[in-house]
Amino acid sequence: MSRAPCGGEAAIVGVGATPYYFRGQSHPQTVYELIGKAVFAALADAGLKLDDVDGFTFFAYGFDPGTITEQLGIRRITFSHIVSGFGGGMAGVLDLASMGIETGRAKTILCIGAAQQVGRRYGQSLTNLGVTPDSVFHRIAGLSGPGQALALSARRHMHLYGTRREAFGEIVMASRAAASTRETALRRKPLTLDEYMASPMLADPLCRLDFCLETDGALAFVVTSAERAADLPKPPVYIAGAAQVGTRDWGRAFFWLNQSDEAFTTAGAGAVAQRLYEKTGVGPKDIDVALIYDHFSPLVIMQLEDYGFCKRGEGGAFVESGAIRLDGSLPINPHGGHLSEGYVVGMTHVREAVEQLRGTAVNQIKNARTALVTGGPAPIPMTAAILRNER
Amino acid sequence: MSARSIAPDLSSLEVPWDAWGEPFWQATAEHKLLMPRCADCGTFRWPPGPFCPECQSQKVAWVPPGQGRIYSFTVLPVPGDKDAAPRYRVPVLVEFEQAKGVRLVSALIDAPLDGIAIGDAVEVEWLTAANASVPVFRLPSS
Numbered sequence: 320m321s322r323a324p325c326g327g328e329a330a331i332v333g334v335g336a337t338p339y340y341f342r343g344q345s346h347p348q349t350v351y352e353l354i355g356k357a358v359f360a361a362l363a364d365a366g367l368k369l370d371d372v373d374g375f376t377f378f379a380y381g382f383d384p385g386t387i388t389e390q391l392g393i394r395r396i397t398f399s400h401i402v403s404g405f406g407g408g409m410a411g412v413l414d415l416a417s418m419g420i421e422t423g424r425a426k427t428i429l430c431i432g433a434a435q436q437v438g439r440r441y442g443q444s445l446t447n448l449g450v451t452p453d454s455v456f457h458r459i460a461g462l463s464g465p466g467q468a469l470a471l472s473a474r475r476h477m478h479l480y481g482t483r484r485e486a487f488g489e490i491v492m493a494s495r496a497a498a499s500t501r502e503t504a505l506r507r508k509p510l511t512l513d514e515y516m517a518s519p520m521l522a523d524p525l526c527r528l529d530f531c532l533e534t535d536g537a538l539a540f541v542v543t544s545a546e547r548a549a550d551l552p553k554p555p556v557y558i559a560g561a562a563q564v565g566t567r568d569w570g571r572a573f574f575w576l577n578q579s580d581e582a583f584t585t586a587g588a589g590a591v592a593q594r595l596y597e598k599t600g601v602g603p604k605d606i607d608v609a610l611i612y613d614h615f616s617p618l619v620i621m622q623l624e625d626y627g628f629c630k631r632g633e634g635g636a637f638v639e640s641g642a643i644r645l646d647g648s649l650p651i652n653p654h655g656g657h658l659s660e661g662y663v664v665g666m667t668h669v670r671e672a673v674e675q676l677r678g679t680a681v682n683q684i685k686n687a688r689t690a691l692v693t694g695g696p697a698p699i700p701m702t703a704a705i706l707r708n709e710r
Numbered sequence: 711m712s713a714r715s716i717a718p719d720l721s722s723l724e725v726p727w728d729a730w731g732e733p734f735w736q737a738t739a740e741h742k743l744l745m746p747r748c749a750d751c752g753t754f755r756w757p758p759g760p761f762c763p764e765c766q767s768q769k770v771a772w773v774p775p776g777q778g779r780i781y782s783f784t785v786l787p788v789p790g791d792k793d794a795a796p797r798y799r800v801p802v803l804v805e806f807e808q809a810k811g812v813r814l815v816s817a818l819i820d821a822p823l824d825g826i827a828i829g830d831a832v833e834v835e836w837l838t839a840a841n842a843s844v845p846v847f848r849l850p851s852s
Contacts, residue, residue, distance in 0.1 A: 460801035470784035
């Protein structure tokens with residue numbers, strides 16, 4: 320196995336999560352209560368105290384460090400940064416945390432992700448934002464959510480490459496099969512292809528089962544130096560590298576719909592994949608388990624192409640071959656992912672990567688040493704991370 | 711007979727625009743569809759904005775984009791009365807033969823749901839919003 324030429328100076332040493340709730344069911348807890356519970360669980364897991372915390376990293380998702388500091392009673396922060404770009408920026412929090420540790424800006428950084436949908440729905444996020452001179456065309460077209468806009472990419476992928484609904488169905492079925500053994504998962508009943516095909520169309524070619532769950536919940540991760548990690552109770556999971564890349568070809572993604580012709584049927588992750596692999600010295604063949612951002616099943620196919628697991632246009636056939644199952648050549652989302660376990664805007668994928676690399680996952684991939692975590696296809700920056708259990 | 715897509719009711723929609731988009735809506739008021747092209751290097755941009763993404767010029771020429779074709783589309787069921795006949799909207803992404811590199815997203819109206827394909831030619835049709843004429847599309851044969 321190739322050794323990472325750089326990175327690995329920072330490690331995840333603690334993980335905490337609330338239960339995952341169907342949309343709105345975390346009420347009357349507030350989102351800050353959910354965050355606090357995840358933070359305290361993560362610190363307990365790491366064997367550290369609240370007073371050890373001196374940094375935060377987030378991605379743009381509607382909660383702020385000031386409130387967290389006040390409500391939890393954190394004494395002093397020397398590093399607090401937010402990656403822009405919604406779920407696309409999710410894995411970038413690990414990049415920021417690494418930067419904070421490597422530069423000495425902070426010693427113990429909390430990476431936090433949370434979602435709560437009381438009185439609003441992420442599935443209608445295009446209309447939540449109000450009508451602007453740019454977005455009025457989405458309104459005229461009738462596009463009110465990301466899944467509807469991404470259906471345009473999915474249809475064109477089918478048109479250009481012959482990608483089949485059976486491939487979308489396989490992604491959902493694989494996710495459900497994995498989730499069936501995981502108690503934290505919200506959708507655990509195994510699914511047949513007939514059941515998938517009978518699911519009502521919400522945004523043709525996407526049926527209801529191609530849409531991920533809408534979930535409330537919070538997760539927190541404690542990041543510190545590899546040196547300090549050696550003295551803490553849990554096996555460290557090293558951040559071999561994380562990358563944040565944006566290109567003008569991609570821009571605001573489905574909020575724009577004017578991506579370049581080449582980019583339109585991708586998940587926008589080609590440039591971040593290239594930078595991540597260069598930065599870490601890890602390639603697609605070195606990945607033992609991949610946590611792929613699965614908010615809509617066709618986008619999994621496009622990411623598998625972007626990250627070099629198969630050629631452009633061959634993602635459907637790759638998936639239909641069984642490769643992404645737990646016993647396949649590239650197991651993806653052994654926790655059930657956003658489609659079946661829960662959707663906290665990507666952060667559940669980081670948790671699963673840590674559990675896989677600690678060797679404690681519910682659906683443990685044998686000898687998993689290197690994990691890929693991808694952020695979602697969304698406005699730039701697009702982000703991804705490679706985690707390892709050895710430096 | 712297959713169901714056909716509906717035309718959205720835009721009568722209460724107040725279309726917002728800024729200085730860079732205003733010429734677009736001035737043209738649509740006269741039922742003309744124009745797109746912004748850089749007056750220096752000829753690159754189209756969308757949505758209308760202050761700079762050419764290719765040469766950063768601020769000079770714009772508004773020109774007819776030529777024949778529109780379907781780049782992609784989706785079909786959305788419209789929520790409504792369970793006992794009534796189901797209704798569908800078709801968001802369509804249109805590219806133009808003489809405005810390469812940009813696409814306009816709008817509604818495809820009155821189209822048979824089983825008779826829409828990527829690459830099909832489309833014609834402009836006009837709907838009335840509260841303060842503007844809005845370009846939507848239809849298939850020529852329909």
